[in-house]
Amino acid sequence: MDWAEDEIAQAQLRHPDITDVLHHSFALLTATHDRMSTEFIYRAHARELIERVATGVLTKPGTSIEVALSLMQASLVTPLNTTAFGLYLRMWRCANLPALGGPIQDLDHHYEAIVATSIDDLESVARRKLSVSDRVLTLVTCEGFHHGEPVDCRLATARAA
Template identity: 55%
Template structure:
């Protein structure tokens, strides 16, 4: 009985543990590229919540997380839909009705943006962009807005001066934080 419970807990939490590790990997990678805002990026974890069941697939989740971290690093709005979210939404929509040329173009554009390591699926990308680029631009803007996550913003960062169990000097930790153990 206990073994069954532990197995069930392991099955439920294993995908979550994987996503946490993927998040940490992507944050660490971004910190290497942007050491001047490493503290900000450390605190970006709350932005990286999955918004679709298929984000349990590693490359899909990583594409989503990378875009949100990139936006944060460049001071951009994190609320509009990510390219990965748009790919997933268009994939679902295609089960209801076939996508038109603009929809297919948007799907492949977003795929290319979100998953460049898996970019070998559209040999007609340039041709499609030349034919339908303006309409795809409009569809992208509209879709990012319609699928936006209104509360996906970092907000106020309250840091106690500890990152991953280690005491740090964090830009967001006050000189004397009630939980930091530091006095300045």
């Protein structure tokens, strides 16, 4: 919960014009994988969802972290093909996870050069398959208070305003 609140607070600093809406994004930040108990993984997932809210992008499709974690699980069962491994590297980079280092450092650019279009297609499929149908900012009931403080929130009910 603290990680989610912290990510929301950081996003509110980046997007001061919609702090009220971002406050209500907390409900979207549910972990969808056991590995999200690791702070940097969860934070990347939460950050992407909050940025989607901030920029008006759909929140249902799978996040970069969700795609990367699904590919990690697949790799435990069978080797990833060139396209899948390229997508794994892309999702790692998109999520702004720590640099991999070693022989894998900057390898994603090579995969992008070889099979970028196939990676694009697989990314679309993966994000769609990993969609969370109820991960939307709807039915927000705001009484005009955030953390006990009165606020001018555009999502406040008419009764509360």
